[in-house]
Amino acid sequence: MDSIFIQIxxxxxxxxxxxxxxxxxxxxxxxxxxxxxxxxxxxxxELDYIESLKTIENCRIKVIxxxxxxxxxxxxxxxxxxxxxxxYTLQIDAHMRFADxxxxxxxxxxxxxxxxxxxxxxxxxxxxxxxxxxxxxCARLMGGAFSKTGTIVPKYNGNVSQDTPxxxxxxxxGFMFADASIIRQVPHDPQIYFACTEVLYAARAWTRGWxxxxxxxxxxxxxxxxxxxxxxxxxxxxxxxxxxxxxxxQRFRQILQxxxxxxxFGSYDLGQTRTLTEYEGISNVNFREWRKKPELELLLCxxxxxxxxALSEQIxxxxxxxxxxxxxxxxxxxxxxxxxxYSTIDNHFRAxxxxxxxxxxxxxxxGNAKRNMFLTQELLILLNLxxxxxxxxxxxxxxxxxxxxxxxxxxxxxxxxDILVHPRDLSTATDLLIAHGYRQSKFDAKPKFSHSQRQVNxxxxxxxxxxxxxxxxxxxxxxxxxxxxxxxGTSLPSIQAEDVLLILIAQNAEDFINKRPRLVRLCDISExxxxxxxxxxxxxxxxxxxxxxxxxxxxxxxxVADLFGTFLPPEIRSRIEADSMAKSLAKHSRSLLxxxxxxxxxGSLFYLKVKERxxxxxxxxxxxxxxxxxxxxxxxxxxxLYYLIRPFWLVxxxxxxxx
Amino acid sequence: MIPIARTQQLLVEELGEEVIVYDRERDAIYCLNSLAAxxxxxxxxxxxxxxISKILAEELELSVSAQVNSLDLVSxxxxxxxxxxxxxxxxxxxxxxxxxxxxxxIKKAALVSGFAMGTLFPTIKSIVAPLPAMAxxxxxxxxxx
Numbered sequence: 118m119d120s121i122f123i124q125i126x127x128x129x130x131x132x133x134x135x136x137x138x139x140x141x142x143x144x145x146x147x148x149x150x151x152x153x154x155x156x157x158x159x160x161x162x163e164l165d166y167i168e169s170l171k172t173i174e175n176c177r178i179k180v181i182x183x184x185x186x187x188x189x190x191x192x193x194x195x196x197x198x199x200x201x202x203x204x205y206t207l208q209i210d211a212h213m214r215f216a217d218x219x220x221x222x223x224x225x226x227x228x229x230x231x232x233x234x235x236x237x238x239x240x241x242x243x244x245x246x247x248x249x250x251x252x253x254x255c256a257r258l259m260g261g262a263f264s265k266t267g268t269i270v271p272k273y274n275g276n277v278s279q280d281t282p283x284x285x286x287x288x289x290x291g292f293m294f295a296d297a298s299i300i301r302q303v304p305h306d307p308q309i310y311f312a313c314t315e316v317l318y319a320a321r322a323w324t325r326g327w328x329x330x331x332x333x334x335x336x337x338x339x340x341x342x343x344x345x346x347x348x349x350x351x352x353x354x355x356x357x358x359x360x361x362x363x364x365x366x367q368r369f370r371q372i373l374q375x376x377x378x379x380x381x382f383g384s385y386d387l388g389q390t391r392t393l394t395e396y397e398g399i400s401n402v403n404f405r406e407w408r409k410k411p412e413l414e415l416l417l418c419x420x421x422x423x424x425x426x427a428l429s430e431q432i433x434x435x436x437x438x439x440x441x442x443x444x445x446x447x448x449x450x451x452x453x454x455x456x457x458x459y460s461t462i463d464n465h466f467r468a469x470x471x472x473x474x475x476x477x478x479x480x481x482x483x484g485n486a487k488r489n490m491f492l493t494q495e496l497l498i499l500l501n502l503x504x505x506x507x508x509x510x511x512x513x514x515x516x517x518x519x520x521x522x523x524x525x526x527x528x529x530x531x532x533x534x535d536i537l538v539h540p541r542d543l544s545t546a547t548d549l550l551i552a553h554g555y556r557q558s559k560f561d562a563k564p565k566f567s568h569s570q571r572q573v574n575x576x577x578x579x580x581x582x583x584x585x586x587x588x589x590x591x592x593x594x595x596x597x598x599x600x601x602x603x604x605x606g607t608s609l610p611s612i613q614a615e616d617v618l619l620i621l622i623a624q625n626a627e628d629f630i631n632k633r634p635r636l637v638r639l640c641d642i643s644e645x646x647x648x649x650x651x652x653x654x655x656x657x658x659x660x661x662x663x664x665x666x667x668x669x670x671x672x673x674x675x676x677v678a679d680l681f682g683t684f685l686p687p688e689i690r691s692r693i694e695a696d697s698m699a700k701s702l703a704k705h706s707r708s709l710l711x712x713x714x715x716x717x718x719x720g721s722l723f724y725l726k727v728k729e730r731x732x733x734x735x736x737x738x739x740x741x742x743x744x745x746x747x748x749x750x751x752x753x754x755x756x757x758l759y760y761l762i763r764p765f766w767l768v769x770x771x772x773x774x775x776x
Numbered sequence: 777m778i779p780i781a782r783t784q785q786l787l788v789e790e791l792g793e794e795v796i797v798y799d800r801e802r803d804a805i806y807c808l809n810s811l812a813a814x815x816x817x818x819x820x821x822x823x824x825x826x827x828i829s830k831i832l833a834e835e836l837e838l839s840v841s842a843q844v845n846s847l848d849l850v851s852x853x854x855x856x857x858x859x860x861x862x863x864x865x866x867x868x869x870x871x872x873x874x875x876x877x878x879x880x881x882i883k884k885a886a887l888v889s890g891f892a893m894g895t896l897f898p899t900i901k902s903i904v905a906p907l908p909a910m911a912x913x914x915x916x917x918x919x920x921x
Contacts, residue, residue: 493798
C-alpha cells in the first residue's frame with residue numbers, strides 16, 4: 118500500500134496543528150497517512166497544544182522539553198525513530214499547507230523521476246496563515262556562498278519550467294519526499310545543527326546513490342516568516358547554541374573533506390556508491406577548495422584577453438552567487454590586474470556589476486591607460502635618444518610586454534621603464550640620462566634613475582634574470598634575434614617571444630623564491646602563450662634544458678595551465694607529466710598561492726627543488742646576493758667573507774624557520 | 777572637402793568599442809566612442825565628408841528616411857575631432873597615400889553594436905583620470921638569501 122510517513126520536527130510551533138490537519142484534509146487517501154512528530158515544548162500550554170493531535174490515528178509524537186532539545190538534526194533523528202515501515206516518507210517543517218490530492222500527486226511525481234532512488238525536494242512556495250497561498254513557483258536550488266566557518270546552504274536558483282521534475286543536487290529540509298528506505302540508508306545526524314543540515318544531507322544521500330529532483334508542480338506551501346514573534350526559535354532559546362553550532366560545523370567540514378577528519382562518522386559519513394568529487398561536479402560546489410572565495414575564482418576567470426563561451430558561462434554561473442564587489446576590486450588592485458578585469462566586464466558583463474564598482478574600475482583603468490601611454494611616449498623619446506648616440510638598447514617589460522603578451526598597451530599595469538643596454542654602453546647611457554634630467558639612485562646597487570619633473574622611474578639592465586639562474590640571455594644574443602612589436606600604433610624593438618617566455622618563467626621562479634608570487638606574472642605567461650600560438654616550443658625547451666631551467670619552465674607552465682586553462686601542446690604536456698617534482702611543486706604552490714598567510718610559498722628550499730642541476734644548487738648556496746650585502750655591509754677588501762658566511766646564514770635561517 | 781586625421785605625436789589603442797588616443801604634444805588622453813573612431817579612421821585623405829557619410833549610412837544601415845542623418849553625424853564627429861586636435865587639415869584633392877593605415881580600421885561589428893547599445897552620437901571624452909595608485913610598483917625584487 119502507498120502509505121506515507123510524514124516526519125515533522127516541531128519546535129514550539131503554533132502552526133503544527135493546522136499543518137497536520139491540512140495534510141489530512143487535502144489528502145486523497147488520509148487513511149494512508151501517518152505522522153512522526155518530535156514536539157519540543159516549553160510550557161504546560163505548549164504541551165497541551167498537541168492534545169488534539171493525539172486523537173489522530175497513526176500520529177506518533179515524541180514529546181521533549183525544549184531545554185533538552187539539541188536542534189534540528191537531532192529532532193529529525195527522533196522523528197525517524199517513529200517510522201513504522203510505511204512505504205514513503207515525507208519530511209516537512211511544522212508550518213505547511215498542502216495541495217488538493219497532494220498524496221497521489223507526490224507519488225505520481227516521484228514515479229516520473231528516471232531514477233531507482235529519487236528524492237523530490239525543493240523550497241516550497243509560500244503561504245500565509247491561515248491558508249493564503251502566495252505563489253505556485255517551483256524552485257530549483259543551487260549552492261550558496263560558503264560562510265566563514267565553511268558551511269553552505271542551498272539558494273533559490275530560478276523556477277522549474279519543464280513538465281517533469283528537474284534533476285538537481287540540493288535538498289531542502291522543509292520538503293523532502295522519497296522511498297522510506299532512505300530513513301535507514303541516510304539517517305539524520307543528530308549532531309548536525311540547523312544551517313548545516315541540507316547540503317550535508319544532500320551530499321550524503323547523493324553519494325549513496327539517491328538522485329535529487331525538484332518538483333515541477335507545488336505539492337505543499339511553506340510559511341517563510343521566521344520572526345521569533347511568530348514562532349520561538351531554538352537558537353534564540355538555547356544557551357548552548359554556540360557549542361552545538363561548533364560541533365555541527367566541524368562535522369560538516371570533516372564529512373565533506375573540507376578539513377582533515379579527527380573522528381569516524383559511521384552511517385553519517387558520505388556514501389560509497391558515488392564520490393564526493395562527482396557530487397562536486399553536479400552541485401558545482403568545490404567543498405575542498407571552500408576557502409577559495411567566489412570572488413577570487415571570478416577574478417581568475419575575468420583576467421583573460423579572450424573570453425570564450427565556456428569561460429563566459431563559468432563567469433555567468435559565478436555571478437549568480439553573492440559577490441562582494443568591493444573585495445573583487447580590492448584583490449584585482451592588489452594583484453595588478455584591473456585593466457583585464459575592467460576590459461572583460463566592460464565588454465561582456467557590464468550589467469552584472471554595481472554601477473559604483475564599474476565606475477571605480479573605469480577610473481582605475483583610464484588612470485592606468487594614461488600612465489601607460491605617457492610612459493610609452495617617454496620610452497620612445499629615450500630610445501630615440503639612445504639610437505642617436507649609437508647606444509644599443511632594447512625595451513623590456515612594460516609597454517613591450519603589454520603589446521607582446523596582451524596585444525594591447527592598455528591591458529597591463531606597469532609603472533616604470535626598463536631598458537636593456539649593452540654592458541659596454543651602460544656608462545654612456547647613464548651619462549645621457551643624467552644630461553636629460555634623470556637622477557641616478559644612490560641607494561641602489563642597480564642603475565636606477567628617476568625624473569622628478571616627469572615622474573618617471575627607469576632602470577637600465579645589463580641582464581634581466583638573476584645571476585644564479587644560469588640563463589645566459591646575453592645582450593648580444595638577444596640583439597641578434599631582435600624583432601619589432603607594434604605598441605599603440607608605433608613600432609618598438611623587442612626581444613623574441615620565445616626569449617620573453619624564458620625570461621618570464623625565470624622571473625616567476627624568482628618571485629616564488631622571494632616568497633612573493635605575482636598573479637600578473639602568471640597572467641603574462643599565459644597570455645604570451647595564447648597570443649603566440651606558433652611559438653617555437655622546441656627552442657624554448659632546448660634553451661631551458663641547456664641552462665638547467667627545465668623544471669622552472671614546467672613549473673610555470675603547470676601553474677598557468679591550472680590557473681587559466683592555458684593550452685599547452687600535447688608534446689609539452691607529456692614532457693611535464695614525466696617530471697613529478699615539477700608537478701608536486703606546482704600543486705603545492707597552487708594550493709597556497711592565494712593563502713591569506715604570507716611567506717608560505719616558495720623560499721630557498723623551493724629554489725633547491727626547482728633547479729634540476731646540482732651545480733646550480735651549489736652556486737645558489739655559495740654566491741652571496743644583495744641581501745647579504747645589506748645585512749652585513751663589508752668593505753670591498755673583505756667581500757670574500759660573504760662566500761664563507763652565506764652557507765652558515767642559510768643554515769641558521771632554515772633552522773629558525775623550522776623552530 | 778576631404779578631412780585628414782592627425783597621425784603625428786599620437787599613440788592609439790583600441791579597446792572593445794572604444795579607441796583611446798594619447799596626444800603626446802598636449803599630454804592628454806581621449807576616449808573616442810565607436811562612431812567617432814569610425815569617422816576618424818575614415819579621415820585618411822581619400823574620403824570626402826560625403827563619402828564618409830555614405831560609408832556610415834551603409835554600415836549603420838540607415839535608410840534615407842531615417843531620423844538620424846549620417847551627414848549630420850559625420851559633421852558632428854568632425855567638429856568634436858577638431859576640437860580635440862585630432863584633425864590635421866582639410867584638403868580639396870585626395871592624397872596619394874592614405875594617412876591612416878586601413879589595418880587599424882575599427883570593425884563594422886563594433887560600430888554597429890556600439891550604435892545598438894545607444895551610442896547614437898559620436899562622442900569624445902577627455903580623460904582626466906588620476907594616475908593610478910594601483911600602478912605604484914612592484915618595487916624591488918630583492919633576492920632572498
